[in-house]
Amino acid sequence: HLTSAAFASKAGSDGENLEWIKISPEVSEALKTGSPIVALESTIISHGMPYPQNFETAKELEVIVRKNGAVPATIAILDGVPCIGLTTEELEILARLGSKARKTASRDIAVVMAGRENGATTVSATMYLASVVGIPIFVTGGIGGVHRHGENTLDISSDLTELGITPVAVISAGVKSILDIPRTLEYLETQRVTVAAYQTDEFPAFFTQTSGCKAPARVESPEHCARVIDANIRLERKSGILIAVPIPREHSASGHLIESAIQQALQEAREKKISGNAETPFLLARVNELTGGASLASNIALVKNNASVGAKIAVSLTQLQK
Ligand code: PSU
Ligand code: MN
Helix, strand or coil, rough: CCHHHHHCEEEECCCCCCCCCCEEEHHHHHHCCCEEEEEEEEEEHHHHCCCHHHHHHHHHHHHHHCCCCCEEEEEEECEEEEEEEHHHHHHHHHHHHHHHHHEECCCHHHHHHCCCCEECHHHHHHHHHHHHHHHCECCCCCCEECCCHHHHHCCCHHHHHHHHHHCEEECCCCCCEEEEEEHHHHHHHHHHEEEEEEEEECECCCCCCCCCCCCCCCCCCCHHHHHHHHHHHCCCCCEEEEECCCCHHHCCCCHHHHHHHHHHHHHHHHHHCCCCHHHHHHHHHHHHHCCCCHHHHHHHHHHHHHHHHHHHHHHHHHHHHC
16 A cells, blocks of 8 residues: 555655755654655745745744644755755744745756755745655645746746646645636646645635636545545556645635735736746735735735645545555
8 A cells, every 4th residue: 555655755765865855853753654744835935925924934834734733844955955844943044045045946956956055945846855755745825827928928837747747735725816827727637637626616816715717626624635635646646736725714805905916016027027937926025015915914824724724634644544
């Protein structure tokens, strides 16, 4: 019977004997004993939020994961070494570096290692590194997607192609409407990614619970999510799963205000000719300015909610596999 670690493992082992990667003692122990673990990304810390809210949030996410019975494993590259599980000091280094850390997608990992740089891992890079050590569950805020006008620019986040080839379940609040949501869902289908919305029929749009797009599937509980992940493990499909958890209702109130700020920020990005991997960080920061911090507060609330759901899924998955 395949374990979840084997499912997520690209290296074919638990990463213990890979000398190029550093696994924290706590995460290493949890991998050995088969305890629930939740991977967390670091671009959200460096590029997704300003200091000091980013540092506070990074610490709080780890507390929430622990409270719900799992071990947190924040992933980043420090001085060229991919690290699985960071100390509080390391979290602070990254939070203070902000956009001075390199935004590292999976194609950039090798370059950051070779240059002995500090890299904040995006969803694609975090998934890849989680899978190398055998962590099957990963929590974030929002994933990248097909950008608006992506049919012309071909700007499609490698988060989507990584989901196609890396067997990790990503818990997110859907995708932001800075992206083309219908095309993102089409692309995920092409990449064979299992997509399910949590306790809703609609695919959520990050700041708002609805996007106008129906989700391909619906899951009702952490245990239900764990059964979907477990089925994918048995099937050995070796592709990822996207679980889309809507923002809690009490935090979605400002969603429509944020929506109009997004429209303005998109317009400005076009005027300033900001594109490629600079586009997402620009839009996030600009929307936060335009909403006087409301988007940041919503962002923090939804990531915390995802951390709690993700940890519960990790616990359920471990129980299923006993
Ligand atoms: N969306 C957010 N917050 C983020 C990101 C996306 O709401 O911080 C980050 C994630 O790390 C994601 C990356 O993997 O941006 C996608 O960037 P790009 O569009 O350049 O692929
Ligand atoms: Mn891109």
